[in-house]
Amino acid sequence: MSGAETMASVALRPWPASARDALSKEDLYQQIAQLTTERGHLRGITEKALQDEIDAGKELPEDVMEAVEQEKKEEAPTARDKLEEIHRVRNEMATKLEWATFSAANALDLVAIILSKDPSKNLESAYSHKFKQQGVPPGSFGLDKTDPPERPADRQRLADxxxxxxxxxxxxxxxxxxxxxxxxxxxxxxxxxxxxxxxxxxxxxxxxxxxxxxxxxxxxxxxxxxxxxxxxxxxxxxxxxxxxxxxxxxxxxxxxxxxxxxxLKPKTLRVRISDNGKITGASNLPTQSDVDESAIEKSIQLARDSLFEEEVFHEMSMETRQLLAYGVELRNSVIQLAAPGPSDRSKHRKILIDCIARDDNIPLGQDGSQDWLAQNIAEFLRLLLTHEHHMRLHRRSQIPPPLTQHKRQQSTPPLLRTLLSISSHLDAIDSLHAYLNVVARTLKSAGLELALEASRETSWVKLTDIIKESHRKDLSAIDQLLQTFTRPFEGTTALSLPSSNGAQSEHITVSTRTYIGQPHFGTEHKLTLPPSLISVLNLSNDQQRQFKMSSTEDVKSYLDWNLSLDISHTVLSKEYPGRTVIKSKDPRVCILSNGSKKGSHKEYAVSIQLENGILKATASNNMHLVTGAIAESFVWNGSPGHPSLREKVKSWVDRYP
Structure with a gap:
């Protein structure tokens, strides 16, 4: 047998203790607890089982077995005593456990049989098994409490x-x-x-x-x-x-x-007018009344007004992001809007809009001449936001559009866009009308009649009729009125030609349309020419009667050119029938002298130039045409007392018969 096989069948057991190392009673209890933990219940430990385990150790090596047997012989009486002590302690524990179980069961049975006098309680499951076997009927055992006989001392104590x-x-x-x-x-x-x-x-x-x-x-x-x-x-x-x-x-x-x-401090909207860097007007700031606890309605009214003013400024601040190309800026919480006027003083005019506390004082030293304009702009912005609120309610009351997966974006209300459109439209219309009035006055001083019919906005002229004939009964008259300001502005100017008479007058029509949005962003002018100018310009297609321009200066220059052509090619041609020769499309006409025959070079060239409201006529004969020098010229600037154009040209032509 090999050493590995021998060690595989070795049974481990504690080394026998000597007589002087005998266990005490407390050590014995610890050993019993350890034995119970290692081998289970003590019931499975018998003398025979222990002897079998001891015999199993005979396969150990001889030197180990001899040492074990020698110690076994020496300590055999001590091991037997330990085994007897274990049996005795186990019996005592079993006896105590049995007695405790018996006592507890008797106590529970006693309590249950006493409580069984109450018929409403079912205590059948509370009895022990042995008590049930005895067949004791419920309620057969009772418990009464009796007071001991009273003594005189106790009676006095109870009375006290x-x-x-x-x-x-x-x-x-x-x-x-x-x-x-x-x-x-x-x-x-x-x-x-x-x-x-x-x-x-x-x-x-x-x-x-x-x-x-x-x-x-x-x-x-x-x-x-x-x-x-x-x-x-x-x-x-x-x-x-x-x-x-x-x-x-x-x-x-x-x-x-x-x-x-x-x-908190209530806020309000403030509008100021700046002309060339100087404040010339400011809107009125409402005075803040003393609000106490008894005037709760005033506090609510003040809070509502302040919230509305903040919303107006907030909506305009959000709108400035889309109007940067039009010169609208937001600097230091102030919205700056360019609004140039027709005069030189208001050429660099700006509108400043901010939101300040109601109790802020207006700085002194302001001009105040444009306070009315600033106040009207402030009230107009408030009306536009109120109109937007009404339109939101109107749109919500209508049948909703079909459902889509795309979220509908709510556009910002057109507050600054409307203000910018009005400013741009009025600036373009007023500038054009002012210039045409100067031209009409200049031509009148030259003996030429020029009729001018102008309207700044066509819808404003017949606004009352539009509201009366409107089929939208779901909108109030105020909302319909304000809705006209959110649409494109259209102005019309009709200018009669100097060559036309009262019976057959021809006009140059200029339609001015302004809208900050699609399809065109800004002001656009559309010119419609009469048939006489079309023949002068030698236009073949009728579609070329209308011309679109985006600049007011271009319109002025084009009108000057057309009026100059009409004066030279039509007015002078009618004044000298059969004697005029038109050699180019320039406002220039050649007038032949009286008695001149075919092939003769005796002619007088008259050039007409209308520019910046000044009419200039230049005349030169055929001799001066060779050298290129200017013979004579005359200028009409609108002041009275000058000879007419016809008289002046006649004096030039008659000078060289």
């Missing part, structure tokens, strides 16, 4: 105790009555205070509701603020709609106090 208890109960009742009385008085006082507070709170709430403000309940746990007032506009933007609700909090005396956020 009863008297003291009566005194204690009487005092306790008196104290309880005093406590109840005090609490009732406190409750009555508190109830009276609460009733007074609730009465005052509801009176002010009812007063707010009668003023037309919307009142709504708050969440259920809002004890001190059961209601809130909706002072914001219902069609405002999402940000401002959320801010337009203020809880009506109850003060200590029952009066209403608004949210602390409303106590």
């Amino acid at each position: 105790t009863a008297m003291r208890q009566q005194l204690v109960m009487k005092g306790s009742r008196m104290e309880a009555l005093d406590w109840a009385t005090d609490n009732l008085l406190k409750a009555a006082t508190k109830l009276e205070t609460e009733v007074r507070k609730e009465t005052k709170y509801w009176e002010e709430t009812l007063s707010i509701s009668k003023k037309g403000w919307s009142i709504q309940r708050t969440r259920k746990d809002g004890r001190h603020a059961p209601f809130a007032v909706r002072y914001g506009l219902p069609e405002a933007g999402n940000h401002f709609k959320a801010r337009g609700l203020a809880p009506l909090r109850m003060d200590k005396d029952g009066s209403i106090i608004l949210d602390p956020a409303l106590a």
Whole structure:
């Protein structure tokens, strides 16, 4: 047998202790606990099993077995004593456990049989198995408590105790009555205070509701603020709609106090006019009245106005991002809008818009001549936002469009776009009309009649008829009026030709259209020429009667050219029939002298030039044509007392017969 096989069948066991190392009683209990842990219950440990394990150790090497047997012989009486002690302790433990179990079962049975006198209790499962086998009927065992016979000393003690208890109960009742009385008085006082507070709170709430403000309940746990007032506009933007609700909090005396956020400085819109860097006008700032707790309606009104003013400025600030190409800027919380006027003083005019506190003072030293314009612009912006709110409500009341997967983008209201359109349109129309008036005055001084019919905006001329004939009964007249300002502006100017007479007058029509949006962004002029000018210009296609221009200066220059052509090619040709020769498309005509024959070079060239409201006529004969020198010229600038153009040309032509 190999060493590995021998060690495989080795049984491990504790080394025998000597007589002096005998275990004490406490050590023996520890060994029993360890034995129970290692081998399970003590019931499986017998002398035979232990002997078998000892015999199994005979396969150990001889030297080990001899040492073990030698120690076994020496310590055999001690091991037997330990085994006997183990059996004795086990028997004692088993006896104690059995006695404890028996005592506990008897105690439970006793309690159960006593409680079984109550027929409403079912205690069948509470009895032990052995007690059930005895067949004891329920309720056969009872428990009564009897008092021992009273002694004279005990009787006196009980009487004294009863008297003291009566005194204690009487005092306790008196104290309880005093406590109840005090609490009732406190409750009555508190109830009276609460009733007074609730009465005052509801009176002010009812007063707010009668003023037309919307009142709504708050969440259920809002004890001190059961209601809130909706002072914001219902069609405002999402940000401002959320801010337009203020809880009506109850003060200590029952009066209403608004949210602390409303106590901040109210704001208002301010519009200023800057001409060449100098402030010449500013809108009026409303004065802030003293608001106290009794004037709660004034506080709500002030908060609503401030919120509306902030929304106006916010919408315009968002709109400036789309109007950078038109010179609109936002610097230091001030919107700057270029709005040049017709005069030199207002050539570099700017509109400054900001939102400031209501109690800010206007700095001194301002001109104030354009205060009316600044005030009108401020009121116009407020009206535009109010109109946008009405249109949002109108659109929500209509049949909704078909559902799509794309979210509909809500465009910003056209506040600055409308203001910019009006400014650009009026600037272009007024500049054109002012120039044409100068031209008409100049031509009149030269003996040429020029009729001018102009309208700044065609819809404004017949605005009353448009509203009366409108089929949109769902919109008020104010909304229809304001809606005309959000559409393209169209102005018309009709200019009669100097060559036309009263019976057959021909006109050059200039249609000016302004719109900051698609299809064209800005001002556009469309010119329509009469047939006489078409023949002069030798235009073959009728579609070439209309010309589109984006610059007012180009329109002025083109009108000057056409009027010069009409004067030279038509007016002078009619004045000298059969004697005029047109050699080019320039405003120049050659007038033959009287008595000249065919092939003769005796002719007089007259050039007409109309520029910047000044009419200039230049004449030269055939001799001067060779050298290129100018013979004579005359200028009409609109001042009276000058000879007419016909007289001047006649004097030149008759000088060389």
